[in-house]
């Protein structure tokens with residue numbers, strides 16, 4: 001018999017989701033507006049502790065609107081971490097702006113404040129900085145915010161992977177002028193697809209909702225003085241989100257337990273280190289990543305193949321954006337070797353990509369599933 005499939009990170013539903021959806025059907029609120037949308041915004045904002053939220057069709061849409069609202073346009077520079085999913089960078093290009101990629105530091109794998117400083121030396125007037133909290137680990141927000149504030153540049157927090165993570169006791173997504181979350185299928189909670197834009201400034205979330213609903217001016221007839229988008233979350237989707245939000249803390253606890261199990265299980269294998277956790281934060285541990293020391297003959301491909309042979313899903317670390325064919329023309333900053341190694345293509349992010357992988361982090365994994373995964377990985381290292 002074939003092994004049962006073990007997933008990297010799949011949706012976990014609980015039942016309350018269907019009650020909110022049923023209510024939407026029963027009241028015929030099957031539209032990109034309605035009571036679930038308004039309630040989901042309020043409930044999420046209250047969970048993270050921010051004043052205002054706008055529910056959207058995707059995290060990518062939220063990043064796009066954040067850039068629009070901050071006035072990012074053709075030819076403007078935007079600093080973006082290189083080690084992320086392409087959805088962080090794509091909306092910059094939608095606006096014909098110019099992404100400039102920033103390397104990771106080793107302590108959190110996120111945007112390196114020193115590399116960010118270097119980018120400011122060459123590009124003193126970026127229109128925005130986007131920070132990402134990779135795999136749920138908060139970035140060095142104090143340092144990054146200090147730099148952004150010194151240069152008076154707004155920060156957008158792409159907290160798509162870090163909903164529920166905190167930094168110095170405050171939720172990620174609350175540090176930037178605008179924060180965004182994602183509820184895609186593999187994220188810590190899901191609406192099947194969706195996103196949220198949050199801000200302390202009501203004017204910002206009001207603009208987001210306005211732009212997301214085709215930018216209709218207040219008039220009886222259809223009047224438009226700006227280009228809009230069809231980016232609003234539907235009332236059905238928001239119902240799923242309301243049900244999921246009730247279980248976010250539980251999902252986080254389970255994700256953290258998975259990280260802890262891997263940590264313990266590989267403690268004796270010196271070649272393995274897990275993705276770092278920021279000591280100033282409390283990560284949601286969305287995905288557990290690992291890197292294999294250069295000195296080891298074991299490669300990430302060998303581990304991924306061994307898992308795949310047992311029908312277990314794992315995946316590479318995000319391939320850095322500065323190494324992507326589609327972004328090849330854009331500038332990149334690292335502090336490795338003080339610039340000399342940029343031309344040689346060396347960077348912290350490339351090293352993590354070359355030597356890393358994401359381990360199955362599905363909260364439905366049983367104790368037996370975890371044992372099996374761990375034994376397969378250990379075997380790769382001759383244990």
Ligand SMILES: *Cc1c(COP(=O)(O)O)cnc(C)c1O
Nearest residue numbers: 058059060085087088160182184
């Ligand atoms: C998932 C993700 C997004 C995009 O969110 P969608 O809801 O899928 O559009 C953006 N940034 C990062 C870092 C992500 O992981």
